[in-house]
Each structure stands twice: as structure tokens, then as C-alpha cells.
Amino acid sequence: MKQLSHIWNTLMHYNAMAIFVYVVQAKSFTKAAKELSLPLSTLSRKITELEKSLETKLLTRTTRSVELTDIGKIYYQHCREGVASFNFANQTLRQHRSTEQGQLHISVPPNLAEPLFLPIVKTFQSRYKQAKVNVSISERLLNFDDDNLDLSFRVAPPENHNHVVVSLLKYRHILIGAPSYLAIKSPIKKPNDLKKHSLIGFGFHNKPELIWRFQNGKKNYEHSFSPNLSINDYMSVLEAAKLGMGLAEAPSILCTEKIDAGDIVKLLPSWHFPEITLFAVHQGSQRLSRLARLFLDLCKDQFQIKRYELTNR
Known part of the structure; x- marks a missing residue:
């Protein structure tokens, strides 16, 4: 004793x-x-x-x-x-x-795992064959200690100022519509024309009204509306727009393939939605494993290579 x-x-x-x-x-x-x-x-x-x-x-x-x-x-x-x-x-x-083997746990926002992070995970595991990666897709900001988390990828910086925040990628949402919808509806040449159209919004049942904010140089325009269709998943928003169910806003990084295939069209190219930043967050270099550091470095490299493709849609 x-x-x-x-x-x-x-x-x-x-x-x-x-x-x-x-x-x-x-x-x-x-x-x-x-x-x-x-x-x-x-x-x-x-x-x-x-x-x-x-x-x-x-x-x-x-x-x-x-x-x-x-x-x-x-x-x-x-x-x-x-x-x-x-x-x-x-x-x-x-x-x-971590060099020999290890478990890496990352969290990513909904809808970004498939277009952004899974290709990086594939490259990472091809380089470090003994690395096991756990990807948590969550709108909730996971806790590093409670959830045993190594890296958190977010579109909003954390409130905890003790955490290290790394800016990885800047992108915007874009206004989209299907050729089939646009062929039978009135032209849309300025944001005010949105009043004449069916609109698909990203939202939840307890948020009946949405606001789209546009900027063109020094000009600003806000469009408040109650969406004809509201969905809390951007991949589904994108699919609804492709089906011609209305106009929608969606992250440019999700629209690349469908724009190239002609399934959807980018509208009002001179008017921009607010810029969004994708952050990587961790608890500091002393608590960042070598495996997590290698993954973060790979993310930086891959986003730099694809920056034009991902942000100029």
C-alpha cells in the first residue's frame, strides 16, 4: 500500500x-x-x-x-x-x-467523402499498405478525445482556439439546372429571375425559408424563398436538379462530372455564392501521429494539384 x-x-x-x-x-x-x-x-x-x-x-x-x-x-x-x-x-x-502500422481516424462533412477523400485514402493506403483508415461522415463536430479522432476536416473553423487549423481548399456553390428544365422555362439572366422558377433547397423540415446570397463585384443580391423541394443531402439535391425538378445550388466540387456530361448547366456565371473554406483541424504537432501527418501532407498535395478543377466550375 x-x-x-x-x-x-x-x-x-x-x-x-x-x-x-x-x-x-x-x-x-x-x-x-x-x-x-x-x-x-x-x-x-x-x-x-x-x-x-x-x-x-x-x-x-x-x-x-x-x-x-x-x-x-x-x-x-x-x-x-x-x-x-x-x-x-x-x-x-x-x-x-505509425510508420509500421496503425489506425487513422478522420471525420469529413457529408457529401465530401466520395469526390474528395476516398481517392486520397486509396492513394494513401497504396503507399502505406499497413495503414487502416476509419472515415466518419458526420455533420456533428466530433470530439478528438471522446471519439478517438486524429484529423477533422470541416467547412467551419473550430471554437476551440487550442486546436491547429489548416486551410486546404476554397470553393463556392454554384447555381445549376437541367437542360430539360431550362428548355421549357423562362430564361434566367439575373438573380431576380429566380422568382419565376421552381427551386430546390438544401434544408431541414424545421427551416421552411432559405436565403441564397449572390455577389457580382460590388453588387449583392439576397433571394429569400420557401423551396418547392427541400432536401438535407447535396447529392440528392444534385440528382433532383438533374431530373429537371427545379433550379438548385450545390458545391462546385460535386458538379464536375455532371456538368461535363451535359446533365446539368451552370447558371448566372457572373454571380457568385459566398466562398467556402475546407479546413483540416488537429490538436497540435505533439499529438499528431506520423500517420496523420502523412495523410494531411497528402491532402495538401492532392488539393493543390486539383485546385483548378475543383474550384473553377
């Missing part, structure tokens, strides 16, 4: 040492607490407990700064080396395991 208690106290001591290093490097209790996602009171208590256990004052605190005492400077040098060695050991182990 005494041995177990000693081990537990030692682990707590190591934890306090790491917090001490972060406080010194941040030169602020408040900044360190934010970096570590800890309550300020908890962080302050850990440092106090560390000083009490060492029977030594390590830090001199003022309202504006944190300074090391003379003995604190010596202690900090040893702690810094220890924490750096610990982080390096963890990173080396993760890289070794």
Missing part, C-alpha cells in the same frame, strides 16, 4: 513539474492555463503544492509577470530537459508505431 502511495505521489510530482515548465515558458499563469486547458486555480494549486513538497520557493509572482528565483532557475533547467525528453520519447514511439 505504501509503495502504491509512493508511486502515485511521484506521478503527481512529475505532473506538477511539467506544469511548472509551461508556466515559466509562458511567463504567465493565465497563458499557461489556457495552453494546458486547465482552470487557473488548479494550475496555481499544482505549483503551490510543488513548492511545498520541495520546501523551496521557485517563482516570484507579481500582478504582471512571473519570475524564477535563483534556485528556481536551476530547477527549471533540469525540469525542462526532463519534459523535453519525455515528449521526444512519446513522439518517437508514435512515429515508430
